[in-house]
Amino acid sequence: MHASTTHRKTVVTALARTVAAALLATFAVTGLGATPALAEGDVAWTVRTASNSYGADRSSFSYAVNPGGQAQDAMVVANRGKAPLDLSVYTADGYTTGTGQLDLLTRDKKSVGIGAWVHADRERVAIQPGETVEIPFTVTVAGNATPGDYAGGIVTSLTQPDAAQGVNVERRLGIRIKLRVSGALKPGLAIEDLHVDYSGSFWNPFTKRDATVTYRIHNTGNAILTARQTVSVSGPFGWLRADAGEVKSPPDLLPGESWTMTVPVHGVATSGRLAATATLTPLLTDASGSTTSLKQVQASAHSWAIPWALLLLILILVAAVAGVYLLMRRNRARRKLREDARVRKAVEQALREKSTQPS
Known part of the structure; x- marks a missing residue:
């Protein structure tokens, strides 16, 4: 060294x-x-x-x-x-x-x-x-x-x-x-590079699992800021929403600085299309020590939580139903062919008997 x-x-x-x-x-x-x-x-x-x-x-x-x-x-x-x-x-x-x-x-x-x-x-x-x-x-x-x-x-x-x-x-x-x-104070925070990872179960799609929401908080203004945060993950149309609960605030960020957040969200359902949302409430502290809440900042990202085992089961059921349907259709066609053959044979037999009878 x-x-x-x-x-x-x-x-x-x-x-x-x-x-x-x-x-x-x-x-x-x-x-x-x-x-x-x-x-x-x-x-x-x-x-x-x-x-x-x-x-x-x-x-x-x-x-x-x-x-x-x-x-x-x-x-x-x-x-x-x-x-x-x-x-x-x-x-x-x-x-x-x-x-x-x-x-x-x-x-x-x-x-x-x-x-x-x-x-x-x-x-x-x-x-x-x-x-x-x-x-x-x-x-x-x-x-x-x-x-x-x-x-x-x-x-x-x-x-x-x-x-x-x-x-x-x-x-x-x-x-x-x-x-x-002194001068124009322009505080501002931005949420950047937000994405969500989901650790779903292949064999049990009905078990709720954990998701991890990651994003970067960027101080884009000219004031030192921290923020209150909320993070949630939901399924299609906002259904089956899971909240992260209390999220630790980032440190005081100087103008131009960034801070990466990694937030676990528990109890997320395997519902197909997931939507992760992070909401920040910037907090500005003045010279007297008083804190003011600023306008909220929000960002969302999407990911997939596909219930593969359930889809596989559905595909198997669909294939089974389709197979039964095709089999029943084939059996009906065979029965119809046999019935048509029986009718033709009966008609032919009747015609032969009629032709042999004396006039």
Whole structure:
């Protein structure tokens, strides 16, 4: 295995341990912890939002700024360990991982939103044991910024050698930043590539089976959205409908992101032509934390659930009926032929007898 691959896997493992102890529930590597993860010896510092005009005891940073506008805030870092810390400080754009968590781009990746507009007043901070340091930062939104929602974070990072692995390991703690650039907000979700798979029974077509409905939710607007969902599968004309029940909501999707849903639907009848329908109710959260339900989005797809054993039985019955009919028809024809022959013979016999009688 290459050293770079080992390094990446080691970093991911260290970050996962850090998340479990001190990060926000909705973020994989950005968050806030009241107590450092000293038990595992991974992290000896904490981060929190500063108390100021934006509020106290905030779980994250959130701003609404006009294009070209600014906002100023600060993050507080505390060294809870027994040794001095030399931490790097940087900002980065966020993205949704495959597990539904918000993660941040690494420093070597280019940021175009939060990571490009948010700047701390220093790139490194040295903190003595027991010391607390406030790190101011400025949000400067580009004048040509597209209206809508952006997500990212401000991060403190410590790189240390790992003797066991023989590589350097980066441990990160940070706080998320949500930014809404003023302008026309156009939230929108789309359902794409919807299809349904059915696991019917060949031998028992009357047993209800499971179907799996798969589709992709695409955030086509400029606002962060999640959604309530319902999924159902029905037979022809909407008959024999089966509902999936409660469907887990997708994570908060950033503009442009997609999320694949795989939803099992139980108790689906083998009814021939199946129709699968997914319905989304997009949910928009404003700066105050209030959630608004938007216009529903719906999509459908079709598949076949053919009762092969039943069809085979029907074909056998049809063939049997047709065979009996043909046999009966053939027997009637034979009886008619025999009756016609008997009549002809009787007529011929009568004619012969008449011709032999004296005049």
